[in-house]
Amino acid sequence: MMLYDIHCHMLPGLDDGAFSMDESVLMAEMAASHHERAVVCTPHWLPDSDYDLRTLLGVLQKTGSVLRERGIRLKLIAGQEIFLDENYRETVGLLESSRLLTINRSVYPLVEFSPYVSEHLVYSSIGYLTARGFIPIIAHPERYRFVIEDPSVLKRMKNLGAFLQMNKGSVSGFFGGSVRRTAEYMLSARLADFAASDAHSPYRRTPPLNELHEWLSVNCSMRYADFLLCENPLRVLKNERIYSYT
Ligand SMILES: [Fe+2]
Numbered sequence: 001m002m003l004y005d006i007h008c009h010m011l012p013g014l015d016d017g018a019f020s021m022d023e024s025v026l027m028a029e030m031a032a033s034h035h036e037r038a039v040v041c042t043p044h045w046l047p048d049s050d051y052d053l054r055t056l057l058g059v060l061q062k063t064g065s066v067l068r069e070r071g072i073r074l075k076l077i078a079g080q081e082i083f084l085d086e087n088y089r090e091t092v093g094l095l096e097s098s099r100l101l102t103i104n105r106s107v108y109p110l111v112e113f114s115p116y117v118s119e120h121l122v123y124s125s126i127g128y129l130t131a132r133g134f135i136p137i138i139a140h141p142e143r144y145r146f147v148i149e150d151p152s153v154l155k156r157m158k159n160l161g162a163f164l165q166m167n168k169g170s171v172s173g174f175f176g177g178s179v180r181r182t183a184e185y186m187l188s189a190r191l192a193d194f195a196a197s198d199a200h201s202p203y204r205r206t207p208p209l210n211e212l213h214e215w216l217s218v219n220c221s222m223r224y225a226d227f228l229l230c231e232n233p234l235r236v237l238k239n240e241r242i243y244s245y246t
Pocket of ligand 1: 007008009081139198
């Protein structure tokens with residue numbers, strides 16, 4: 001079973017992910033040696049980010065060629081993790097004019113919010129994006145305060161047209177007990193649509209997804225594990241329609 005990571009901070013020097021090309025290579029080696037075929041590189045984009053798209057795509061190309069030189073078989077795909085706040089209309093405008101990247105230029109942007117975001121802002125942003133033809137994938141909703149307080153809001157987010165991506169570190173307890181419990185609820189209710197590494201380094205928040213796949217197979221089902229880490233990610237990479245788990 002090949003695994004696909006749709007959320008990873010593997011590119012060097014653009015955000016708080018890989019610090020150097022050496023770290024990027026280590027991260028890529030870890031992923032490639034644990035059954036991963038492709039990783040979507042999703043550097044943070046915040047309103048005050050000081051890199052432009054040309055820089056991002058240049059770094060992606062350079063990293064890809066370093067991996068090829070070293071014989072590491074891992075495909076790197078362009079994306080961004082786009083931070084939405086009360087100025088989300090402006091940010092979505094940047095997406096519409098192709099100054100920000102969806103995942104592999106599909107209709108699916110990976111978006112994140114502050115952990116203390118208001119419920120209302122999330123719903124409004126989802127509505128605004130879907131009205132413009134984008135289908136948002138919400139990064140780690142299990143980490144948002146309003147979701148932890150009432151996980152039933154996850155269903156509302158999905159009913160509005162969003163899909164949900166759970167982090168590997170959330171079930172491992174990296175983000176604490178309340179995030180872990182929220183992630184477990186999301187999984188047991190089969191509300192998660194993707195699982196991803198959200199890896200930032202080769203040391204702490206790391207890329208490999210094989211252990212997560214195993215954990216999901218044991219604690220949920222093999223079929224759901226494949227759905228979260230292989231089938232749905234592949235559909236996004238091909239810009240195909242995605243569905244919630246049934
Ligand atoms: Fe991230």
